[in-house]
Amino acid sequence: MSWKNKLRQVEPYQAGEQPKIKNLIKLNTNENPYDPGRKVKEVIQQFQSSKLNLYPQPDAEELRCALADYHGLKKEKVFLGNGSDEVLALTFLTCFNGQEPILFPDISYSFYPVYCHLYHIPYKELPLNEKFELNKEDYYQKNSGIIFPNPNAPTGVLVSCDFIEDILKHNHDSIVVIDEAYIDFGGQSAVSLIDKYPQLLIIQTFSKFRSLAGIRLGVALGSEEVIKKLYDVKNSFNSYPIDTLAQAIGKASVEDSQYIKDNASKIIETREYTQEALKKLGFVMPDSYANFIFAKHPIYDAQDLFIKLRERGVLVRYFQKPRIDQYLRITIGTREQMEKLIEVIEELIEEGKLCKTL
Ligand SMILES: Cc1ncc(COP(=O)(O)O)c(C=O)c1O
16 A cells, blocks of 8 residues: 555645735634733743743643632633644543534534544534524434534524533533633633533633634633543643743733723624624624624625625635525624724625625
């Protein structure tokens, strides 16, 4: 057999574009438009590069304790990784090892099926209803694990903690993972359920709420038993996933949480403004509880609108996928950025430049 046939073939996740276009209004990867804060800046300015000859703390001990305090949990219930994508990758490897398929919604974070293919995990995608809502009874069937984002991505639709508790009550023998990447933009975290349900694992990120997508920090919160197993797998893979500077920055961010919550409130306000402004232009969308909106226009073609917005310096996200190929996912930026988006859409409509849906 040739060496070529011995190479692993996988279809990777397609991340949103990170183009280097001047003055681009970048609303395509759900980054936070605000600065990570004064405390983070101080840490970076005062950081001694001479510390970098040594390996970092392997389990990011100080940051782990700061986060445990923030969530009111014991540190043994906190796991840290290099971005929540890494935490998710380790979670799939650690938690989803049964014969039955794991379950997640058909419209969801598109990394989940990629991990399943990578690790040969069988999976079943359960259709959301036409309002993009999950149906809890779908999750009563046999499975080797459950995962979904709350609020869901890319729709922004939220489920309540009661909804999650109901799924937990019907799944005592499966790990139930709630991906809370966007929970701090108006949802209620399921962290309070961890003590009651040891099979619950919550995943969060520093990339969105904390404006730190550039340093790569992700978190898992769960029972000591599950967290210990995650550390065992992580330590079979990479002992030092979080560098020294990232650990210090993460800790400063946790200590500056009030500033970060104030930014989230501004984003929520701007989201309400943008939803209203888009509705006035005829767009329809589910209510969003995230830092993005998932909108479609009943007349204008979404892919065409995506292309024409890009030509005019506004980048949003378009997914060429069944059921959602007439929607655009629009990250909430600053109020000025969102006003510009609305202005550009108005211009395109007035100029008669947009193609109609076929
Ligand atoms: C639902 C969801 N989970 C996880 C992530 C990964 O975030 P990160 O790897 O930046 O922590 C994203 C990123 O967009 C996401 O949308």
